[in-house]
Amino acid sequence: MAAPAAAARRWRARRPRRVHPHRFERLTAQARETPEPAGKLELFTDALDLWRCPALDGLADAPRAARLAELRLAATEDRVDAGLALGHHEQFVAELRELTREHPLRERLTAQLIRALQGSGRSAEALAVFAETRERLADELGADPSPELADAHVAVLRGTPARRLPMPLTGFVGRAELGRLDEALRDARLVTLTGPGGAGKTRLAVEAAARQTGEVCFVELATATEVPHAVLAALGLREQGVLAPGAAPDPLDRLAAGLADRSLLLVLDNCEHVVAEAARLVRRLLGECAGLRVLTTSREAPGLTGETLVPVGALPAGAAALLFTDRVAAVAPGEAPDPGAVAPTCAALDGLGPGHEPGFGGRVRPGGRTGRIGGLRDGVVPL
Secondary structure, eight states: OHHHHHHHHHHHHHSOOOOOHHHHHHHHHHHHHOOSHHHHHHHHHHHHTTOSSSTTTTOSOHHHHHHHHHHHHHHHHHHHHHHHHTTOHHHHHHHHHHHHHHOTTOHHHHHHHHHHHHHTTOHHHHHHHHHHHHHHHHHHHOOOOOHHHHHHHHHHHTTOOSEEOOOOSSOOOOOHHHHHHHHHHHHOSEEEEEOOTTSSHHHHHHHHHHTSOSEEEEEEOTTOSOHHHHHHHHHTOOSSSSSOTTOOSSHHHHHHHHHTTOOEEEEEEOOGGGHHHHHHHHHHHHHHOTTEEEEEEESSOOOOTTOEEEEOOOOOHHHHHHHHHHHHHHHSTTOOOOHHHHHHHHHHTTTTOGGGGGGHHHHBOOOOTTOOGGGGGGTOBOO
């Protein structure tokens, strides 16, 4: 009896792994109930990783296999939506091209491909995909594009930014303000991060915006002289002929018309030197654009009715030390800061807010673990 038992074990080891349907459906249900895009992406990925072959491959239960195949494809689309919500446009383009080749009449997949191409800066390709799909739908089905597909097309024509955020070059060190900021963005349409220069307002705003679903547009106002024009440029709304024939020449009127029917988080960074003009713009747009939310960063709050303030102070000692050590490791591999010098160094840098990061690499000098904290006086961080 030993030989047949061994043969059975070898057969089980060689046969393709099949997904457990109940486990797959539990994971996908959990993913759909998860509010955060990052959590959704992880759970949908785990569910889809259970698949190693077509549904019930080789079995005669065709209706059940078709149902599972449809559930798998729907979960794939939901996973892509979560990834696009996080701004992962480029990494989904190749996968979506393959999926749309396999399912050329699946309009949701085509809309996702258009969004991924647009978010990757490939608007011409996105328009070509729409034109090809519209022709196929007309020829094969005698149908017009679905509202979802048409909306994706209009977004490309209008230059709508799917997720337009700066890409941080370093990791994010968690801080308590992020949780308060998440809550404020859920409950209020206007939120302002306030604090001194270098406290990390911009980095915190980018991190919070990346966690939001839907459209996000980041506008840098540090060098802006005309706030409405800066916002128009960031949104991709051209100066002429993009909103409607006969559109008003005033930039605020164009912004109000262009954002009237859109759901968008607008991030206005470094408002302090144009705070009055920024306040006028925000007041007007929030009053006329029901789907708009605004997050501003400024040393001075705009002071508008309904504004929620989230102060940004120095990092706690532990977080500052972690950030300091992490940045030292990045610019001086193999070196380690003097443990006794880390806390005084962070204190000397006012809690080492992320605003200190741009010039941080130039202030670190390898020199062994015997460096001196006094080196901060001449711009050198001890190692």
